Amino acid sequence: MRLRLWCLLILIAALAATLGCGNKPSEEQQSSDNMNEGKSPSLMQRMTGASKATLPQGTIITVRLGETISTKTAKAGDSFTGTVAEPVSEGGKVVIPEGSSAEGTVADSKGMGHFKGGALLKIVLTSITVKGNNYQVQASANSHFAKGKGKRSAVMIGGGAGLGALIGGLAGGGKGAAIGAAAGAGAGTAGAAFTGNKEIVLPAESAVSFKLLQPVEIKM
Numbered sequence: 001m002r003l004r005l006w007c008l009l010i011l012i013a014a015l016a017a018t019l020g021c022g023n024k025p026s027e028e029q030q031s032s033d034n035m036n037e038g039k040s041p042s043l044m045q046r047m048t049g050a051s052k053a054t055l056p057q058g059t060i061i062t063v064r065l066g067e068t069i070s071t072k073t074a075k076a077g078d079s080f081t082g083t084v085a086e087p088v089s090e091g092g093k094v095v096i097p098e099g100s101s102a103e104g105t106v107a108d109s110k111g112m113g114h115f116k117g118g119a120l121l122k123i124v125l126t127s128i129t130v131k132g133n134n135y136q137v138q139a140s141a142n143s144h145f146a147k148g149k150g151k152r153s154a155v156m157i158g159g160g161a162g163l164g165a166l167i168g169g170l171a172g173g174g175k176g177a178a179i180g181a182a183a184g185a186g187a188g189t190a191g192a193a194f195t196g197n198k199e200i201v202l203p204a205e206s207a208v209s210f211k212l213l214q215p216v217e218i219k220m
Helices: 002-049 160-172 174-186
Strands: 052-055 060-065 079-084 088-090 093-096 101-115 118-130 133-136 142-147 154-157 200-202 207-211 216-219
Touching: 052 088, 052 093, 060 101, 060 118, 093 118, 118 200, 118 207, 133 216, 142 200, 142 207
Parallel strands: none
Antiparallel strands: 052 216, 060 079, 060 207, 079 101, 088 093, 101 118, 118 133, 118 142, 142 154
């Protein structure tokens, strides 16, 4: 009887040791998993930080207008939409793909008879959307000025449009100004057209350029 009792105790001890050894690896695995979970956020942060690019101050963003803007109808504060006409790159990588959405506002609009000496139109880029992320930007105004009575020349500020319109003005008149504006468009920035009463019109699909006044960080 006593021998049977000792055999039973030895069997129970053996079973207990076996169960204890079986649980140990699971506990170690769980500890390892917890350590890995603790490291994951920092790894994701490093990956996120490495997928950003900064466009420096002075970067040019050219936007193709989605609608016509005219001094005859536009008012200061009106919004407009468009798409990025040319890809914007930094460090050999495309940061803003062509076709990205863009938005802006009319900073100033004064038609003929409402502005001393002619007509004035200023538009400003305010935001762009890249891969679903919207970014606020601060950019210089794209400005256009048309002189009034007796002088059909025009001076525009805004890359190729400025040069083109100036050439048009020197060419002698409204038709020349329109031709010059077209020449400006060929240089990469569309110029303004002029109606018979010398209102300034930026047709839909015109390409207008804006220069960043502050850097912008974009997720790649």
